[in-house]
Amino acid sequence: MVQYIFRRILIAIPVLFGVTIFNFLIINLAPGNPVDMYVSPDVSVADIEIKKEALGLNDPIYIQYWHWLGNLLKGDFGFSYSTYEPVTNMIIERLGPTLILMGSALIIAYLIAIPIGILxxxxxxxxxxxxxxxxxxxxxSIPHFFMGLGAIYVFAIMTQILPTGGMNTLGGNGGLTDTLLHLIMPAIVLGTGIAGSMVRYVRSSMIEVLGQDYLRTARAKGLGEFIVTNKHALRNALIPIITIIGLDIPLLIGGAVVTEQIFQWPGLGQLTIQSIGSRDYSVLMAINLLAAFMVLFSNLLTDILYSVADPRIKYN
Structure with a gap:
């Protein structure tokens, strides 16, 4: 297993390198550039050209890439073109809220989907x-933005039980209770959507396993239906379920762009929308690279969990 993990890490290195190339090219070949955001009657063409030169946007794209890659290898994602803050600080600041929201949504989804799928x-x-x-x-079927707007209308406007959005009340103390109240609606909206698709996978996987001969033998030996279903059948049905969970893990980093925007949740999803609007290339590239790393990590973690769920799986 250790050798397998080591090989997978070695394979991931050139994959990440390829991701940096496509990531940089796709974003930088998009129409416009960050300096276009400064265009106004008070800004002359000469000032715009000076700004482009200062940001290195006049260099050939391969020169820009090598500069960016060199800084990346030093752990420096650059600075934001719109706020002039270090991108690393911006990512760290937004990462916590995204992990809280997406982690809560995934937990809600699994708590709903697995029991319902088994039932x-x-x-x-x-x-x-x-x-x-x-x-x-x-x-x-119901889009997250529609469900989110409906939840805001019912629970925040009509009944005023929950806040409309944000992570804390403006001017409040920002305590745990306040954060939890703001978390309820976006987490449930996201969790319900994820659970909807996962129920089908759990159901299909369990139906396939429940018809196996060894479960009939277990029942014939006098084991209760609860033990047969939740111990023997569920463990053998975990392989497809683990695959779906592995696909959901990158959501912890990528966030939910639409939902975070609707509920004004200050996470990476909202930062992505803001960066697209301001053509903040350095921030977008950092978020994309972080998401790509999380995909590779989740694939490796999924393979490891396969062998934990089913001891018959061995990696040579």
């Missing part, structure tokens, strides 16, 4: 199965 599989073709199937379709 739907054990009650196949019953009214419970049809009800849970309808729930999963609704969770997948």
């Amino acid at each position: 739907s599989a054990t009650k196949q073709y019953s009214w419970i199965d049809y009800f849970t199937t309808t729930f999963s379709f609704l969770g997948v």
